[in-house]
Amino acid sequence: MILVTGGAGFIGGHLAEKFVRDGHAVVVLDNLDPFYDLDIKRHNIECAREAAQNGPGSYEFIEGDIRDDDLVTELVDDATFVFHQAAQAGVRTSVKNPRTVTDINVEGTLNVLDAARNSTVERVVFASSSSVYGKPSYLPYDEDHPTTPVSPYGVSKLAAENYVRVYGDLYDIPTVALRYFTVYGPRMRPNMAISNFVSRCMNTESPVIYGDGTQTRDFTYIDDIVRTNSKLLDTDAADGEVLNIGSTDNVSIATLAEVIRDTIAPELAIEHDERRTGDAEHTHADVTKASNILCYEPTENIRSGVQRFIAWYRENREWYEPLVQSS
Known part of the structure; x- marks a missing residue:
């Protein structure tokens, strides 16, 4: 059986659905926290259930x-x-509620690790984040880059990641930590920049950039994340490792807004608002290590990935767009 914690969320939901389609027995644990829009979580659950009904895998959801x-x-x-x-x-x-993010992300991870310590589980794969890096000393980030997170969220992910490493070493638990870089795609969180830009442009409203737009991100398409996690069912090559999983396609927020605007409504101007607290200035992944160990190679650059997301958005606009507009 494969257990996916947070399996009704964006990445977890795609993982659960993929595992079910591949014929695995999947159990999802999720608390249905309304921070992450419940309509999307319910949609993720239904997608996995439908996959179980139409294929050899099985699916169980536990709240x-x-x-x-x-x-x-x-x-x-x-x-x-x-x-x-x-x-x-x-x-x-996390900036507003640092203790909450610590309680969930660190203490919750310790619960998983303590349980794994006393079980026969073959591998624990931990979803870490590029937020652990914080201010860049150099770019792109490799896994040896100093970790100086600039938000409580980043601190919590780094602390949890270190517990994953220590438990793996001390208690002989096969563990892998994957540092995701700004994942996007169908059913993504509705409050993310890409979904917001697309929604505004489709409604002939100017996309709004928080800050001057020079901040950069390494946007990673969801299919690349799912494919990498799936490989860890069949190989122990990454056990004990921390791996960057990104796209290597570093673009500015201004460029992202322009790409989306030019695709949907090129006549619109781009607007700016005050920058938000806690956001990293730059992220850019060096994926050499993941390439060497797992033959990882991203399949989508930002332009092709955005085109795929826009196509999905058009098909699902009726139910998805109200979530974006209310986020």
Whole structure:
């Protein structure tokens, strides 16, 4: 059995659906926190259930919290693999509530690791983040770059990642930590820049950039994340490792807005507003290590990935757009 914590969220939902389609028995644990729009979570659950109905895999959804150590222990005891995606997401949310993000992201991860320590689980895959790097000493970030996060979210991910490493070393638990770089694609969180830019342009409203737009991101398409996680079902080559999973396609927020604007409504001007607290200035992934160990190669650059997302957005606009506009 594969356990996916946070499996009703964006990345976890895609992972669960993929594993089910590939014929695995999947159990999802998610607390349905309304921070992440519940309509999207329910949609993710239904996609995985539909996959189970139409294929050889099975799917079970359990509403619960990773801070519930008894529940986590019970589920991990039955698992062969654990994909630990559950977390309190959101840099700005962490700035407002640093203790909450620590409680969920660090204490929750310890519950998973304690359960794995006393089980026969074959591998724990931890969803880390490029937020652990913070201010760049150089770019692109390789895995040896200093970790100086600039938000409580980044601190919590780094602390959890270190616990994953230590538990792996001390208690002989096969663990892998994947540092994701700004993941996007169908069913993404509606409050992300890409979905917001697309929504505004489709409604002939100027996209709004927070700050001057010179900040850069390494946007990673969801399919590349799913494919990498799936490989970890069949190889131990990455056990004990921390790996960057990005696109290598570093673009400015201004360029992102322009690409989306030019595709949908080129007549619109681009507007600016005050920059938000806690956002990193730049992110850019060096994926050499993941390439060497897992033959990782990103398949989408920002232009092709955005085109795919816009096509999906048009097809799902009726239910998805109201979520974007209310976020």
